Amino acid sequence: MPITYGCDEQKKIHLLTQYRLYPVVHTVLLRGRSITCCCGQAITGEFYQFDAIDLAGNILNVLFASDACAQDLLRLSQTHGSGPITLLPLFNPMQQMHREIHDESVVQEHSSRRHPLNAEVEEAIYLAVMCEDWPPQQRRVFTELLDRIRRNPTQPVMDWEVKTMNTAISKGGKCLAAMLNVQRERNAGLKHYAFPEISAALKREAARTGLRIHCNL
Numbered sequence: 127m128p129i130t131y132g133c134d135e136q137k138k139i140h141l142l143t144q145y146r147l148y149p150v151v152h153t154v155l156l157r158g159r160s161i162t163c164c165c166g167q168a169i170t171g172e173f174y175q176f177d178a179i180d181l182a183g184n185i186l187n188v189l190f191a192s193d194a195c196a197q198d199l200l201r202l203s204q205t206h207g208s209g210p211i212t213l214l215p216l217f218n219p220m221q222q223m224h225r226e227i228h229d230e231s232v233v234q235e236h237s238s239r240r241h242p243l244n245a246e247v248e249e250a251i252y253l254a255v256m257c258e259d260w261p262p263q264q265r266r267v268f269t270e271l272l273d274r275i276r277r278n279p280t281q282p283v284m285d286w287e288v289k290t291m292n293t294a295i296s297k298g299g300k301c302l303a304a305m306l307n308v309q310r311e312r313n314a315g316l317k318h319y320a321f322p323e324i325s326a327a328l329k330r331e332a333a334r335t336g337l338r339i340h341c342n343l
Contacts, residue, residue: 129141129164129178129187129188129189130162130163130164130165130166135198135202138195138198138199138202139202139206139207141164141189142199142202142203142206142207142208143206143207144180145178145179145180145186145207146178146179146180146181146207146208146209147176147177147178147179147189147199147203147207147211148176148177148179148269148273149174149175149176149211149212149213149214150174150175150176150177150251150255150265150268150269150272151174151175151214151217151251151252151255151256152172152173152174152196152213152214152215152216152217153172153173153175153216153217153218153219153252153256154171154172154173154216154218154219154220155169155170155171155172155173156219156256156257156309156312156313156316157312157313158309158311158312158313159256161173161190162190163190163191163192163195164189164190164191164195164199165191165192165195167192169190169192170192171192171193172192172193172216173190173191173192173193173196174190174191174193174196174199174214175188175189175190175255176188176189176190176191176199176211177189177265177269184262185262185265185266185269186262188259188265199211200213212276217249217252219252219253219256219316219317220313220315220316220317239279239280240275240279240280241279241280241281241282242323243282243283243288243323243324243327244275244279244280244281244282244283245323246321246322246323246324247271247275247283247288247291247324248272248275249319249321250291250295250302250319250321250324250343251268251271251272251291253302253305253306253319254268254295254302254305255268256309257302257305257306257308257309258305263294263297264294264295264297267290267291267294268291268294271283271287271290271291274287285327285328285330285331285334286331288324288327288328288331289327289328289331289339292324292328292339292341292342292343293342295342295343296340296342301341301342301343302342302343303343306319321341321343324341324343325341325343328341
């Protein structure tokens, strides 16, 4: 169950001292999804999704924060908790949006710093967590890969890491394309995504290991 704590600033500070909040994605709410902000209010627009990680490194829970609450957490993390929370560019999965023109240069700059395989892996993870709720085991796979990409954006992730992500997504019960098709029933403007770099990585891993690997994207 997502973490909620109310609007009190002292409670936010207490939360930052209890957990390391790792930003998974900064995105927009898809129609048909119901998400509660950490303050207890329903999210209706932009939001951050965080993994709440304890001092031992265990992913305990998920925390959703509206744009306003996320800005508070980002501000408070400068002076409280394990360290400043990293600001993420907005991931926009829709064809058109009021922030799109404003953020275009930021998104392009972010994309230009990443290896093409890393860019696809990041997009696949973002889309997966937007479509479904995931247990800690899968979230750990996603978070570790995102952290790897953010630390070394130009160094491509290993093919076996791509396979691990692919397997984690399959444990949701359906492939990513099927998840997105379900979301398109209420979100007609949802972009169509292709993952040629991921497909190539899975083929290389299949050739290396001799295993039959099905792409779950």
